Amino acid sequence: GGVGVTVVNGLEVDASTHRRDEEAAARIARSGADAEKVSGHASRLDLAAPVFATFVSDGFHEFMLNWHARLSALGVTENVIVAALDEATVRLCESEGIPYHSDSDLRYTFDVVATGGQPLHDPTAKVTMEGKAFQQIGALKAAFLLFLLNRGHEVLVSDVDVAWLRDPRGWFASDPVARGADVAVSTDCLSVAEERRARGCWHMQFNTGVLWLRPTDATKALVAEWRDALLETEDKFEHDQDIFNRLLRTERDGRKAAFQLVGGEEETLGSEELSATSSSTALPLARASRGVTLGALPLTLFAGGHVYFVQRLHERPGAPEPFAVHTTYQFSQQRGKRQRLREIGAWAIDPPEYYGAAPSMTSGVPGAAAGGGIVKSSSPRSLKFIALGPEAGPPTALVSVAGIENHLSAAAWYRLTVRNLFAAGQALGRVPIFPRVACACDRYWGNVLPTCAIPGADAKPPFDKCPSDHVFNLPNLERAFGANAWREWSFLENPNVPSGMERNAARVEFAFEDEPNQDDGSSGSQKPGSSSGSESSLSGSGRVLTVPAFPTDAELIAAAGDAEEALLLLSSGPGAFCAFASDEAGAAFDAKASEGLRAESHFCGAGPGGAGRRCEIGFGVPRGTVKERGKCAEMRRRAY
Numbered sequence: 001g002g003v004g005v006t007v008v009n010g011l012e013v014d015a016s017t018h019r020r021d022e023e024a025a026a027r028i029a030r031s032g033a034d035a036e037k038v039s040g041h042a043s044r045l046d047l048a049a050p051v052f053a054t055f056v057s058d059g060f061h062e063f064m065l066n067w068h069a070r071l072s073a074l075g076v077t078e079n080v081i082v083a084a085l086d087e088a089t090v091r092l093c094e095s096e097g098i099p100y101h102s103d104s105d106l107r108y109t110f111d112v113v114a115t116g117g118q119p120l121h122d123p124t125a126k127v128t129m130e131g132k133a134f135q136q137i138g139a140l141k142a143a144f145l146l147f148l149l150n151r152g153h154e155v156l157v158s159d160v161d162v163a164w165l166r167d168p169r170g171w172f173a174s175d176p177v178a179r180g181a182d183v184a185v186s187t188d189c190l191s192v193a194e195e196r197r198a199r200g201c202w203h204m205q206f207n208t209g210v211l212w213l214r215p216t217d218a219t220k221a222l223v224a225e226w227r228d229a230l231l232e233t234e235d236k237f238e239h240d241q242d243i244f245n246r247l248l249r250t251e252r253d254g255r256k257a258a259f260q261l262v263g264g265e266e267e268t269l270g271s272e273e274l275s276a277t278s279s280s281t282a283l284p285l286a287r288a289s290r291g292v293t294l295g296a297l298p299l300t301l302f303a304g305g306h307v308y309f310v311q312r313l314h315e316r317p318g319a320p321e322p323f324a325v326h327t328t329y330q331f332s333q334q335r336g337k338r339q340r341l342r343e344i345g346a347w348a349i350d351p352p353e354y355y356g357a358a359p360s361m362t363s364g365v366p367g368a369a370a371g372g373g374i375v376k377s378s379s380p381r382s383l384k385f386i387a388l389g390p391e392a393g394p395p396t397a398l399v400s401v402a403g404i405e406n407h408l409s410a411a412a413w414y415r416l417t418v419r420n421l422f423a424a425g426q427a428l429g430r431v432p433i434f435p436r437v438a439c440a441c442d443r444y445w446g447n448v449l450p451t452c453a454i455p456g457a458d459a460k461p462p463f464d465k466c467p468s469d470h471v472f473n474l475p476n477l478e479r480a481f482g483a484n485a486w487r488e489w490s491f492l493e494n495p496n497v498p499s500g501m502e503r504n505a506a507r508v509e510f511a512f513e514d515e516p517n518q519d520d521g522s523s524g525s526q527k528p529g530s531s532s533g534s535e536s537s538l539s540g541s542g543r544v545l546t547v548p549a550f551p552t553d554a555e556l557i558a559a560a561g562d563a564e565e566a567l568l569l570l571s572s573g574p575g576a577f578c579a580f581a582s583d584e585a586g587a588a589f590d591a592k593a594s595e596g597l598r599a600e601s602h603f604c605g606a607g608p609g610g611a612g613r614r615c616e617i618g619f620g621v622p623r624g625t626v627k628e629r630g631k632c633a634e635m636r637r638r639a640y
Contacts, residue, residue, distance in 0.1 A: 020132050024109045025231045028139050031105035032147040040090075041099035042148070046079050050172055051148055053157040055083035055141045057108040060334070061092055062349065063160040066341065068098050069348035074167045083144040085137075101147070106140050131237045135230050138240025142227035149215045149223060159209040161327045161337045163346040168301075168323040172212060177295035180262065180285050182219040184212035184295030185244075186302045186326065190457040192313055200284035200296035202259060206248065208241045209326040210302050218291045222247060225290070248288040257289035305329035309340050309467045310442065311459035330467065331443060331601070335474035340467050342488040345495075354484065355496040356566055358382040382566070385487065386425050387433035388417065389507060389569040399438035402452045402461040404603050404616050407441035411471045416622045417573025418472070419593050422481060423625060424577050426589065427553035428560055430568065436489040439466035441603055449605025449616070471619065473599035480596030498566070505542045505567035508560060510549035510575045512639045542569075550578035550628075550635040553585070575639065578632035579625045590624035597621045 032038070045051055052071060056064040064082060071080055084090045084100040085108040093100035110133040141157075148155050156172065158164075172178040186209055189201030213219050229243045249257050262285040288294040299307055300320055305328035307313050314322055325346070327337035341347040353359040358381065393399075398410040414437055421432035440462045441452035453460040468474065468489070477486070492502050547559040549572065556577075560568060570576050580586035597619075604615040628635065 021109045021136065024107065024136065025139070027105040027107070028136075028143050029228070029231060031103050031143045032150070034105070037104040038102070040081075040084070040093075040101040042081060042101045042151070044099070045081060045148075045151075045153060047152050049079045050154040050156050050169065052076055052080045053083065053145070053148065053155055054160045054162075055085060055137075055144055055157075056089055056160045057085040057137070058088040060160050061089065062338070063334070064089070064092075064098070065096065065349045066347055067158070067160050067162065067164075068096075070164045070346065073348060074164060076164070076167055076169070081148075083140070085140055101144065103147075106143060108137060108140060110136065131235070131239050134239045135233060138243070139227050139230035141240065142223050142230060145211075145213060146220065146223045146227060149213060149220050152215050154215065155211075155213045157211045157213065158324065159326065162209055162324050163327070163341050163344075164324050165346065166321055166323045171301070171323065177284055177297070178212055180293060181212065181295030182214055182216045182293045183222065183248075183288075184297050186210040186297045186304065187299065188304055188328070189299050190304075190306055190311070190454060192299050192307075193458055194456065195284075195296075195299050199261065200286065201299065202286060202296065205241070206245050206296075207304065207326065207328065208244050209304075209328065210297060210324060212295070212297065218293070222290055222292055247290065248292060248294060251289045258287060260287040262286060262293060302326075305340070306454070306457065309344070310439075310463055310470075311457060312463075312465060313458060330469050332469040332472075332474035335478055336467070336469040339469065339474055339488060343467065343490050345490065345493070350496075352496070353383065355491075355494065356383045356385065356498055356501065384428075384430045384566050384568075385433055385491075385501075386421060386428060386430040386568045386570065387492070388421075388435050388573055389571055392570060392572055393435070394438070394573075399440055399462055399464070402440050404441050404449060404452060407439060407452065407461075407603070408616065408618050410438065410440060411619050412622075413574065414471050415597055415619060417576070418486075419597060419622045420573060420577035421570075422486070422593065422596075423553070423580075423589060424556055424570070427556045427577075427580075428563075428568070431485070431487060433487045433491050434468060434489045435573065436464075437466040437468060437471050439463045439470055443470045443601055443603075447605045447613070448603055449614070452603070470601075471599070472597070476598050477596040480592045492567075501566050502569075503542075504565060505569045506560070506563050506565040507542055507544045508568050508570045508576075509544055509546050510551070510570070510572045511546055512549045512575065512636055548632075548636060549575040549639060550632045551576075552579050552581050552629075552632060553577075554581045577625070578635060579629035583626060583629065586624070586626040586629060590626055594621055594624070 054064065054067055068080065068082070071077070080099055082089075082093055082098055082100045083106065084093055084102045085106060090100060090102050092098075112133055145155060145157060154172075156168070177184055185206045187195075187201040188205040188207050189195050190204075191201075195201045213223070225247060226240070226244055229247065230240055233243065251257060284296045284298070286294050286296075300313070301323050303314065303322040303325045305326060308322065308325040309327075310329070313319060325344075327340050330336040330340060332339070338347060342350075351359075394410050394413040398406045398413065414435060417435055418432070421434070424430070425432040442448050442454050442457075442461050442463070444454045446454070448454060451460070491497065542565060543563075545560050545563065545568075548555055551559075580589060598621060599619050601618050602615045603618065604613050606612070607614045
């Protein structure tokens with residue numbers, strides 16, 4: 001690799017991240033040996049209890065704050081530690097009272113956020129196209145874990161983008177997997193049925209986002225070898241999880257691990273064959289390579305992103321609530337991870353103002369603002385919001401049957417609706433609340449066509465609750481409209497929202513011209529493209545404000561500009577806005593909307609006759625409001 005910054009496909013690439021930092025590698029290899037270089041709270045950790053650990057560098061601070069806040073809310077306040085991999089993280093931990101471990105030999109030395117891949121559609125981000133930065137983060141993680149293991153600790157380490165939902169300490173103290181394994185690891189498995197049939201998803205990628213480590217000789221030897229392999233690899237793209245899987249699946253002499261099942265009837269099968277085991281009564285433990293007894297953490301309790309946010313297997317009758325969810329299988333990098341956690345109510349660091357309370361002089365979470373994860377406001381007013389009413393969804397036919405045509409048409413509906421929510425919100429000084437997204441096709445890096453389903457997943461589309469990043473590019477939205485310029489679809493369900501907001505909302509009814517010769521007695525006020533009667537009407541007795549469908553900003557302001565209600569609920573998404581009275585205001589908004597709603601996704605399958613690959617590409621950007629100016633009355637008439 002070269003040195004300096006270049007531009008590749010519109011992305012600013014830091015080519016210096018393509019070279020290994022040899023000095024840093026030497027320091028990592030000897031870390032922990034010099035007590036004078038170590039500071040923090042590791043010496044206070046109790047050997048009699050497991051250590052909850054994570055690791056972080058500047059760039060993921062908001063996730064560290066959320067990780068710690070989630071554990072604290074569960075009552076996990078002892079034996080918690082963060083590996084602070086740079087001075088900025090040390091300072092933040094000290095200011096927030098978060099226990100940390102610092103070693104001047106454990107320092108992340110690259111100037112990019114070390115993620116597993118480049119940010120999608122984010123041309124302002126400086127990225128790395130190769131794996132050295134991510135390999136260094138992995139080596140730092142392994143060295144930190146080896147430090148704790150050598151001190152005799154049992155360690156439950158999770159990536160900082162994991163949200164803890166329940167206290168797992170009782171499970172790790174008693175479950176045979178936790179007590180019998182040297183190492184237990186989460187997986188990228190997509191099927192609980194397959195996991196149960198195979199006594200563990202041994203055939204899938206082990207995901208190091210959640211790791212349980214007991215301080216056995218086999219564990220310490222594995223982690224030391226993992227660290228060294230990350231420091232020494234010549235592969236441009238191999239990262240910590242790839243190497244972890246390779247070490248567990250392949251012996252030093254190149255032989256594949258036997259994966260002999262432990263804890264019942266014992267079978268010896270190649271790891272690629274274990275998924276076919278249907279009769280074993282063994283516990284989900286296996287003999288991996290290097291003498292490691294390996295446990296597969298149950299998917300129902302340690303959920304990956306697709307299982308939790310898309311398939312939502314935890315919502316099935318009788319399913320347990322997971323201990324943790326890892327924000328994997330998502331498509332908008334850090335913003336997508338944050339949005340998903342907000343959507344499930346697991347983002348714990350937003351202050352009261354985010355939910356509508358009047359801002360205080362000391363609002364905000366120190367250190368998180370740069371990531372967009374909180375609101376800071378100098379306005380003395382509490383926020384007001386605008387959202388769709390509960391019945392105002394897309395046409396039922398588009399979201400009730402799986403198929404790429406339905407999915408792309410529904411996505412166009414959602415994207416136009418969100419454009420209109422932003423426009424109406426701008427006109428009325430209100431924050432838009434996104435609609436809940438339903439998906440008629442899954443989103444995936446591999447092939448999903450023609451069925452629109454990811455092979456091997458338990459649940460198939462359509463999905464009635466899809467993450468926003470399946471249809472929107474969140475970095476683009478944030479860059480165009482600003483951090484915290486909208487709220488997640490589940491916002492009104494959050495207990496932090498002031499009570500009564502939805503119950504006392506005002507309703508905005510959009511009036512359409514009646515169809516010619518209409519004689520059925522209807523008012524003609526139903527919005528176009530609605531799912532008639534899909535949900536019950538809003539409870540409560542709030543005011544009803546009537547506005548012409550496809551209104552201008554001036555018409556919206558005249559009808560609802562002085563509304564004191566904290567929430568306005570709109571009867572239509574597509575009919576909620578037409579144009580700005582001012583061409584200048586319209587052009588400025590259209591420029592933001594064009595940037596914010598720019599997104600791309602490929603839905604692919606085998607080509608004709610099974611040869612090659614054929615892809616459908618989404619998504620389009622709604623037409624600009626300036627082009628609609630002067631046509632609003634005509635649009636009203638055309639709607640029916």
